[in-house]
Amino acid sequence: MLARVEPVTLDQIRTARKLLDPVMRRTPVIASRALSERCGHVVSLKCENLQRTGSFKPRGAYNRIANLSVAERACGVVAASAGNHAQGVAWAATELGIPSTVFMPTGAPLPKLVATKAYGATVHLTGDTVDDALVAAKAYADETGAVLIHPFDHVDIVAGQGTVGLEILEQEPDVGTIVVPTGGGGLIAGIAAAVKATRPDVRIVGVQAEQAAAWPRSLAEGRPIPLETMSTMADGIAVGRPGDVPFAHVGSQVDAIVTVSEDALSRALLLCLERAKLIVEPAGAAAVAALISCSTEELGLTGKVCAVLSGGNIDPLLLTHVVNHGLRAAGRYLGVHVTIPDRPGGLVSLLGVVSGNGASVVDVVHSRTGGALALDEVEVFLTVETRGPGHRQDLLEALRDARYAVRLQE
Structure with a gap:
């Protein structure tokens, strides 16, 4: 049975705002043309990755x-x-x-x-x-x-996070949809409580990682249900059980919860880095991941859209890995095994096909020891940078047209 909790009020959030004003940054809201073009709605980013300590x-x-x-x-x-x-x-x-x-x-x-x-x-x-x-x-x-100090399951925590919602309403007064990364629920509950109190028409959408999504089942059953396992790069929203305090708000004030894949998270992080010039951690990019991977119908977007970038604390080594993952997910890296004749000029001919199709070689691994190779064959593993899925497919077809045996990286 769900514990009885008092909802967080607009007055509590406004009181928190007065307390926080001297010490918190009023983080910027910036326009994103790249996301606006993808979604067919004007999209802006609330940059909590630029908050003190790098998150909300x-x-x-x-x-x-x-x-x-x-x-x-x-x-x-x-x-x-x-x-x-x-x-x-x-x-x-x-x-x-x-x-x-x-x-x-x-x-x-x-x-x-x-x-x-x-x-x-x-x-x-x-x-x-x-x-x-x-x-x-x-x-x-x-x-x-x-x-x-619980990370999300306390009235004062939710009220503090709700100040993000007050800022969004002031910075984007005509906002129609707010998309929020969602773990235990403190941030989305606070934003919903702040926004719905004065603008009930604004649509609030939460985003979870597919492999750490406790909210859909919990909402369906009417109480927080713990997950048995989780596995996601988005550690900031990898929470096994929604909080009781956030649950009351999410159940009544949040319009939808959607999930996104690891590929979508990688692509979102890459988009933030390349197009918005912002460093965002995987959890912080979840709202962007939803905008690039979920359908407009699934999100139910209305009016101007504000996506919250909830955090930017990422290990540089993980950033490198995720960027590479994002490039592959976006069709901009191609890893391919190609069997070529073991004779002078064989590798040059292969690379000629690659360069002739406008692709750039990132790495080459040359092997004569593969178990399936004939005595007069060599396997080459190429990592190639391409311009997108269409260019990637064109290159594969060109290699096959040149009568190379091609096997994609698993």
Whole structure:
């Protein structure tokens, strides 16, 4: 049975806004012509990746910690997070002169771990998931009296995140649809509470990673249902169970929840990097992923669209991997095995076909030891940069027309 929780009110969000104004950045909203052309709607991006600590999380964390009593502050605060909430809590606690302890999964991205320590928190690595870290954080709170700062399941957290919604209404007063990355639900619940109170006509759409989507089933069954497994690059929205406080708002105020693939997340990150010149983490790019991969009917877009970029904290090594993944997903990389004659000029002839079709070779691997090769054959693995799916297909046809045996990379 769903726990009875009081909804977050517009007055609470406005109070949070007054508290946060001196310390939070009013992040910009920028137009995206590339997305507007794809969607047939004017699209803008709310750049919370440019917020303090690199995500929207400090809004809720600061609002929650600032509202603690003197006695609660004396005991310090504790949190569990894969990175963004950790940084938000560490920064907010240090700003308010309160000690903080953060439990993070052992696989937490190194830049987020280093940043959390730099913001002043004592960090403990434990378990494989945020849920494991949360168990440890709760135990620590019970032992020490530290106040647990939940990443999304508290009224003050949701009210703090709701200030994003107030800003969107001020910056884009004629907005018709707001698309929001969604994990535990704190951000989308806050935005929905802020927006629907004065603009019930605005459509609110949440976006989850396909392989970490707890909301569709939970909403269908009328209560938060935990996932058994999750596997996504979008660690910032990989939450196994929706929060009780957000659930009340999402169920009544959010118009749709859609899911996106890992390929779509990669392509979205690449689009933000190339076209908007913005570094965004996979979770932060989820709204963009929905705009480039979901149908207009599925999203139900109306009027001007604002996509929230919820965070930009990404490991440079992961960024390299995701960009390469995005290039492949967008048809701009082709990995292909080609069997050629083992004689002088064989490789030159192959590369002539590639260059003659306007493709650029990224890498060449030349092997004579494949088990299926004849004595007079060589296998070449080519990584080729192409201009898109159509160019990719043209090159494959040209290779086959030249009577090469071609096998795509698996």
